[in-house]
Amino acid sequence: MLPIKRGAGYKLVKIPLTKNDVVTTYGKNLGKASYINYYVANNRVLVPNYNDPNDAVANAVIQGLYPGRTVVGIDCRNLFANGGMVHCVTQQQPQ
Secondary structure, three states: OOOOOOOOOOOOOOOOOOOOOEEOOOOOEEEOOOOOOOEEOOOEEEEEEOOOOHHHHHHHHHHHHOOOOEEEEEEOHHHHHOOOOHHHHOOOOOO
16 A cells, blocks of 8 residues: 555546447447456456456556556456446455
């Protein structure tokens, strides 16, 4: 975790939406999607990808935010269609 200086401002980082509408592997059009719901692990960052030209752009921006970790793009088209995302589905489940 990075130390935060008291009174320091936030740095705004812009990450694009998908360039095209997201289409599942079975042909359902979902509209545009965001790359923000990623998951930070010990030495990896799992980033939703959508078979879109902006996947590489978003992965590169996020990689710059986490230089000590490796960004891994995960095809989330079908997951997105069913109401989940990388960060959501990696959360703890009650027993």
